[in-house]
Amino acid sequence: MDYESRFNLAWQLLEANRVDALVVTHLPNIQYLCGFTGSAGALVMTSGRDVLFTDGRYTQQARAEVRVARVEIVRTSALAAAGQWLAKHASLRRIGFEAAHLTIAERNALTMTLRRRARLKEAAPVIERMRLIKDSDEIARIRAACHLGVGLFGHLLEVIRPGVSESQVAGELEFSARKAGAEQMAFPTIIASGSRSALPHGRASAVAIPARGFVVCDFGVILAGYCSDMTRTVHVGRPQKEARRVYEAVREAQQAALDAVRPGVTVGEVDRSARKLLRKRSLARFFTHSTGHGVGLEIHEAPRIAVGQTELLRPGMVITIEPGVYLPGRWGVRIEDAVVVTERGCDILTPCQKDLITL
Ligand code: ZN
Numbered sequence: 001m002d003y004e005s006r007f008n009l010a011w012q013l014l015e016a017n018r019v020d021a022l023v024v025t026h027l028p029n030i031q032y033l034c035g036f037t038g039s040a041g042a043l044v045m046t047s048g049r050d051v052l053f054t055d056g057r058y059t060q061q062a063r064a065e066v067r068v069a070r071v072e073i074v075r076t077s078a079l080a081a082a083g084q085w086l087a088k089h090a091s092l093r094r095i096g097f098e099a100a101h102l103t104i105a106e107r108n109a110l111t112m113t114l115r116r117r118a119r120l121k122e123a124a125p126v127i128e129r130m131r132l133i134k135d136s137d138e139i140a141r142i143r144a145a146c147h148l149g150v151g152l153f154g155h156l157l158e159v160i161r162p163g164v165s166e167s168q169v170a171g172e173l174e175f176s177a178r179k180a181g182a183e184q185m186a187f188p189t190i191i192a193s194g195s196r197s198a199l200p201h202g203r204a205s206a207v208a209i210p211a212r213g214f215v216v217c218d219f220g221v222i223l224a225g226y227c228s229d230m231t232r233t234v235h236v237g238r239p240q241k242e243a244r245r246v247y248e249a250v251r252e253a254q255q256a257a258l259d260a261v262r263p264g265v266t267v268g269e270v271d272r273s274a275r276k277l278l279r280k281r282s283l284a285r286f287f288t289h290s291t292g293h294g295v296g297l298e299i300h301e302a303p304r305i306a307v308g309q310t311e312l313l314r315p316g317m318v319i320t321i322e323p324g325v326y327l328p329g330r331w332g333v334r335i336e337d338a339v340v341v342t343e344r345g346c347d348i349l350t351p352c353q354k355d356l357i358t359l
């Protein structure tokens, strides 16, 4: 990872936003800027001195991971130490902070520490904007995470059977993920069977897989810091005609959205392509969430692939395409792939069968 270039670019963008320093408190942003993967820290960026504050649990780790900034191990909270450091540097008068990642209490404490010497200023989300476009190292890592995820699907097909609980299925999947090298799951695994498949975010529960019906399986891993995300819906027992029809409609809607992905297209247009297909099948009102989201260091990051969103797709963005249809109280279907936007269209990072699988 080229942390040096990231730092330089971030700093250029910050100067254009007229701040003398930025206090970075969002851990994924800290990781993006300097490589630190600990669970507590604050990074102060200035024109010359970049300092990462963290505590004694991370002494060795921070020194091993962070080359681009100076590391200060502190006994207070990282943010308090950052505030005290800023208060000592009189030339830093306009201090940017990440409004989306600072509590009111933290902001008040920072204001107290700085007193009248400096002014806190809400910074533009420049790091999030930079993270929208993945560099080749990042794409390689996301691709590897997705590859690991796809590899788990075959195992999933072996463990899904009537009478086995959803959480047992999730447990088996997660165990194979760890054995294959995943650092952790990217989010709580969704195994939603029978009528629970109508819940768009039905976390695996104690409910047993019924003898007949859909099972929505949505899972992702973290590998080398980066997330994967994919969903496949399978059917236990013979599907009825309506179930087949809805499954095919979701599959076509997903394909329509995938076909729409290319540079220069707005994310809203991609969302619209999926909805348009489902409207033709009179199913649009059962598609109750957005079409997708960005994936990277975080499982949900910019851009949102949703109605009315105007962000333009650019090469290097990694997004999911995941339309679904949920018939309340009955059942639901979702199909999701992660893709990277290329110069001409997109490259699917989660290649895996989409013909309806019956178990
Ligand atoms: Zn997912």
Ligand code: ZN
Binding pocket: 229, 293, 320, 322, 336
């Ligand atoms: Zn997703």
